Amino acid sequence: MSSVGERQEARGTVQEMVGSRLADLSSRLSGRQWRSLDELADTPEFQAWVEDEFPERASLLTLDRRKFFQVMGASLALAGLTGCRFLPQRRAVPFVQAVEDLVPGKPRYYATAVVLAGIGTGVLARSNDGRPTKLEGNPLHPGSLGATDAITQATLLDLYDPDRTRNVLRNGAISTWDAFLADVRATLASQRAARGAGVRILTGAITSPTLADQIQRLLDAYPEARWYQWEAVNRDNVRAGTEQAFGRPLNPVYSFDTANVVLTLDADPLDQMPGHVRYARDIMSGRVVRPDARSMNRLYAVESVLSNMGATADHRLPVRPREVGTIAVAIARRLGLDVPGVTISDAQSRWVDACVADLKANKGQCVVVVGDHQPPALHALAARMNEELGAVGSAVSYTEPLYPNWHDALGGLSELTDDMDADKVRLLIMLGVNPVYDAPADVPFGKALKKVGCAVHLGLRKNETSELSRWHVPEAHSLEAWGDCRAYDGTASVIQPIIRPLFGGKSAIELIASLAGRPRDGYQIVREHWRSALGTADFDRRWRRAIHDGLIEGTEFPTVSVRVQSPDRSLRGLSEAIAPGRSAGLEVAFAPDPTIWDGRFASNGWLQELPKPITRLTWDNAALIAPSTAQAASVADGDLVELQLRGRTVVAPAKVQPGQPKDLVTLHLGYGRSQAGAIGSLVGFSAGALRTRDAMWFTSGISLRRTGRRYTFAKTEHHHAIRDGKINGTQGRDIVRVMPFAEMEADEQDANHAASHEPAHGGEHPSLYPRDEHAYDGHRWGMSIDLSLCTGCNACVIACQAENNIPVVGKEQVLRGREMHWIRIDRYYEGDPDDPTVHHQPVLCMHCENAPCEPVCPVAATVHSHEGLNQMVYNRCVGTRYCSNNCPYKVRRFNFLNYANHHDVPIKQLLQNPNVTVRGRGVMEKCTFCVQRINAARIEAKKQGRPVRDGEVVTACQAACPPQAIVFGDIADPNSAVSRAKRESRDYSLLDDLNTRPRLTYLAKLTNKHPQLEKSA
């Protein structure tokens, strides 16, 4: 702390000393006054002069000694200014004067929000001495309820990305903020006469009220200017669908917790829809089966790509995307709606009948959800079905759109491109978008962009678009700047910075404000916006409350009461949405990548290395095809195939994906980027190169041809043995236990009748050795994971990675089987390769009572703690790897190389959690049950002279889990949540017969199949 103080002091003296020497310099700045070196350094003339390698047209050789010292002194002063950026400089109070309630070494949490495609998820950011090191869900925020998803967790890594832009760039060369402002303001001024006819603003989907307000003010000043919102993964169909149904665009908001039956039509509310973190909690809360909660919802999923929703659903119907409409119409017809008749197969018919029966029996407690990628007519049809089923007002409600100025994203981008191409655009401001990469292939945005004189790109990193723009302005990360956003239901949150911009970036709000000539700090802008929005009465208290809570109370959008319009309007275009029978030939579908989305996270190592749900691919995308299609085309897993669609060609590796509909190639977007830094460039292939305006999501007519070359995927799971036309991913082993809900109830009732209290499980195996080698007199930490609730979303994996300083190892190391994740989600297929059942099972260190790893370590580097944790002593480990060989669960991870070496990238050091050791080369590591969190809770409890309370220790994986499948606590306390879970009849240990007696046990997965469909399944 004192060193910071000294540095501050030293800087002061340098400033004084240099200040006098800069007298001459300041006279060069047209007599402008400057109060601090910061301000001085910010003037464009000065920056240009200093940064120019050969300053001011005068060669260094011609400088006299005095002038030379002036230059040196100025550079020195600047070096002092740029040092130690991660501490807020303006209020850098030396820690010798202790800051009130700031305890050095103790983390502090700040409520803020993370935004994906405009939708905010409330988080609590942990700050260790000024460094954000972890994001936790905000329990108060409706979009989070304390949980997060993998992408939200991983945005933390973007903050410390060494590839982030550090300077304002003009045509790729270093420039200054002031030079940028001067140029853009001049362009704006020249547009004033034309009322801004040549000005365009392109943003992603935004919900930020302040930013929308800022942009609106700019548009007010330049009425002819246009503002477009573009997302490659956009919600145009929802917008058009609700407009078709209700006459105006609306935002559907679901309350899945009220639904007994959920039918999804190519929708993934668990993983992809806005609000999916909350939706996962709500949907899975209907599947929590405990002694006090004895019911289970039933999930039906019609889908075109095997998603986590389909894997979780009780009944899944794989169909091609164009057939989703057919099935939907068949269901609608059986619900009694006036829709055209369709022909579906017998198997599909039985499926539909069961589904309809359930929907009808649960009127008012069921809901139909359509995926964002399905055509508008289907959204309108779903609105009608929901109305018919009485879901409106209970499981689904409608609010005003979340996005201000919500328009057709695709139409807008096309219009903009046409205008640019027609030389109508003089100034284009692009905020955080990358249309050069992600625009449809027939929208030549890149070509048109070259015609725009003053193109401005604001972004965290250089990308394909910034390369073609005149100006590239470094963007402040959302953890570095003030802002705001709305959640899926409209609830507004204020985004507060946790750290000063590491690379001096600007937020979108600040940029727009500066252009409009009001260069103020983001804090003032956001605060003033909310002061005017909320009113001045009691504003300070409300503002403080909003900052503290992470949301502004009462800002969720009110439900609007609407009726679906008459069928001739609302069902318009439905017949086109129905697949014309059994069309011949191959179809193609595009989908956002489960980890890197539309490519915006391509530079994020955590997300790149995160095994994608279902496919378990890392660092790659693939052309997914069904086993039967692969056989017909004689394509094997890993064959490079040439995909041709309307004259456009892409070469992609094929992956044979069980559960993929026949005759369909699914391509994930976001890969094949050319300018995504060291991590994301030239990884995978660009599916977007085949995507056109008329086929944004799916179409037919794609052809697939083998090239004869092979490709190796970096998969984290390699096997799905197919035998007798059946997949048996678990090799018939007792790994994932599954039982029908009805059967479990019957069993338990029988057990109760027999008055037997003997648990049906967990019988101890006979052993020659003493039962309890370790005596425990205190806590005994244990965990329970409910396999019924795990959706395989991967949030826990990234949460663990962030909490425990787990390094990214890169594709080449994953190929060698050396990924480092401490928790992994095992995925097993079972049954028919074309329609398998999928099981997810999170596996982490089991903390066995009889741990096979412990006795084999020659140096006692892995030992049992007095609380039953299986501990790894890193600095004792010599790295024989015997423990890992002897671990039946293979949860140990070895530092084969120096993966955690941050010496070459010092900024990565800021990311590290100081309470977790960073492991060096040659050392074994594994899950610790977040021992640092246990210890923190213990210390807190000791200070207060009480035992650790149940629920006080929350592991990182547990905290992140949206459906709350993970329970952790003290099994010595019979009343703890984990003890209660372990007393359930469906509790079981993995590889129980080895008698390792794991502290982590699982609750068997329950299924709730419709009786009529059970036999066929």
Place this chain on the structure above:
Amino acid sequence: MSHSSHASQPTHGADRELLIGAHDYGTVTDRIAGVVLNQRGHPLPWFAVFALAFLLLNGMMLTITYLLYRGVGIWGINQPAGWGFDIINFVWWIGIGHAGTLISAILLLMRQQWRTSINRFAEAMTLFAVACAGLYPLLHTGRPWVAYWLFPYPNVMGMWPQFRSPLIWDVFAVSTYMTVSALFWFVGLVPDLATLRDRARNKVARILFGIGALGWRGSARHWSRYEAAYLMLAGLSTPLVLSVHSIVSFDFAVSVLPGWHTTVFPPYFVAGAIYAGFAMVLTLAIPIRAWYGLKDFITDKHLDWMAKIMLATGLIVVYGYVMEMFFGWYSGNPYEGYLIKNRMTGPYAPLFWGLLICNGVVPQVLWSPRWRASVPVLFAVSLVVSVGMWLERFIIIPVSLHRDFLPSSWGMYVPTLWDWGMFIGTLGLFFFLMFLFIRFLPMISIFEMRDLVLRLRGHRSESREPIAKSTEVEPV
């Protein structure tokens, strides 16, 4: 020697074939000592093999340098296969060493005279093989600079090693083995070093051999003490023949892994070790006796007996394979059952079938006395067995690891160039040391050969006809 009391007893017919040609004390000493003392008489193959071995040794040094610089990640090991070439080669080399100890100790105690002409270089082979093996446990650790923590020594950390771990037993077993083998070998050398000291013309050689001879003068008291010491060392070594590889097998048998957790391992590993060791002795003896004209001493009878031992131990090893397969099925344990299936039909199936052919099928030719008498066949079989035993360790280690309990964590093990570099490098080290030994120390025990002459022919042997017709050509 302990068997001197039997010197006057009649010799068995077979024993008569242990020495061929008209040899007396003088010719025996001349012939063996001549290899060392006449440094000009080394055949071209010596230089060829030595040069190649030296090259490979340098390759190993480079590999080790890079290994220490980058870490064990340069190898093909991964999750789930935490061990690969490192432990395969460790076990392989340790196994090879076993024939030497068996020949020197057990055959000595059993008074097998045919050990006399092969024990010296078999012991040297043991020593060098253990040296090669010893490199691996050290270098396979993630942090070799703290590998000394495996030794129990007083330290400020107040930490002992973990005595429950088989790796600690390994440390004791292998270090004891190395020490006893070195002592045994050296004690046996003392009288011969004295002979060389007395015969050497070169002053430096005289001094060096003199130091090694420890003042040996051949007095009766020297002989008496020598024989007591040698016998005691033989007694010490004998349990080691059984214990070292048993303990090495505990590295696997103590674990829970299917394919490792097997009670048959200790005897099966010991038999395998002797099998591999005799194969290596044959591989070395056959060319060397030809290059140095030592066929009078290492006779076809020796080769025949070694082949028989190979056949016997090979059958024990095959029994082990059969039992593993049988119990994989009979146990009803799905993991064991899958292991056997995976060995036979999995991605490494060719190696498994190769193993059965190398260790199970090919050595059966040794049943035939005619084939046993053919030196090229013996040489080929011994090479095949060496390969087979290496494959066996591959099957046991990575093939068991790569698919264990949870199919989700299954993987593949593919060795990298650095793995091969290290393996071939230790072959270089082995042959480098072996060929230095051949050139600078008596590769056959001179005094024991003289003792053999005495026992086969008595004191009046000088004028006798040769016991068997010499097949020997004069040394090159």
